[in-house]
Amino acid sequence: MxxxxxxxxxxxxxxxxxxxxxxxxxxxxxxxxxxxxxxxxxxxxxxxxxxxxxxxxxxxxxxxxxxxxxxxxxxxxxxxxxxxxxxxxxxxxxxxxxxxxQPPEVIDAPAPEETAVAEPTPWGVGLLVAAFTGALVLFSVITLALTLKETNPLLAVASNLVISAGLLPSVWLARKVPTWRWVAVGVAAGIVLGWLTLPFIVFS
Incomplete structure (x- = not known):
């Protein structure tokens, strides 16, 4: 040109x-x-x-x-x-x-070096947080179910459905977030144990 x-x-x-x-x-x-x-x-x-x-x-x-x-x-x-x-x-x-x-030379930018060092998974503290959160959720679910069962057993089942529907989206979003994933594990475990305990509460 x-x-x-x-x-x-x-x-x-x-x-x-x-x-x-x-x-x-x-x-x-x-x-x-x-x-x-x-x-x-x-x-x-x-x-x-x-x-x-x-x-x-x-x-x-x-x-x-x-x-x-x-x-x-x-x-x-x-x-x-x-x-x-x-x-x-x-x-x-x-x-x-x-x-x-001449047109200016295009210099490829060097690839960024991997400076982040993978941190070890804090199993001890994480499982402790998950256990505490699970116990808290399970206690809340059982307490609410026992209270509502005195009025109508179906209300105990409904309360479990409401709690599960309200917490599961948050559990799903937090499952890959550092620290909060342990809380999510605890909440999920508490909900599962709550459902396993519910038949004994309803039919007792």
Whole structure:
């Protein structure tokens, strides 16, 4: 691909497989800002060229202005090369010098090192928490069932259903969360033991 300034417009020349084609930067996926900047650079270069030709005795420093235009054009060529991912030949609009700008190299980021060290499972403390939680849930289930059984045995069964339906979603969500998974194990065990104890309460 080649970047040129022709009259007051910037053009890009590329080979589409059937030959070289001149395209307007606005027709490519360069972004509106870059395309506008390219045309503004071409206008400045054209104005500088016309001014130098029409007034060769001007007191303005043409070399300094030409250097700024050249530097700006090369910067824009670098941006085009980066966006398009291909080398861009930059033709200086004042000197005609051709230079090739390479797209920046893409450096693959190194994979993050595994710094986390797997911690040992706290079986002792975890099972203690699970046992305490299970005992608390079992005590609550049995106490509620005994109280409601005096009114109607079916109420004891209904209370177990309500408690199970209310706690099981939380148990399922907490099953993989550190620390809380032990509480979840205890709650699940308490519910299961509560159901196993329920027939003895209802039919006693």
């Amino acid at each position: 080649e970047l040129r300034a022709r009259d007051d417009r910037a053009i890009l020349i590329g080979d589409d497989g059937t030959g070289e084609r001149e395209v307007d930067p606005h027709t490519l996926a360069l972004g509106a800002d870059l395309s506008t900047a390219l045309h503004e650079w071409a206008k400045v270069a054209a104005a500088l060229r016309r001014g130098t030709e029409s007034d060769p005795g001007s007191t303005a420093d043409p070399d300094q202005a030409a250097e700024l235009v050249t530097r700006r054009g090369r910067q824009l060529a670098e941006r085009v090369a980066a966006v398009m991912g291909t080398p861009v030949s930059y033709v200086d609009p004042l000197s005609g010098e051709v230079s090739t700008v």
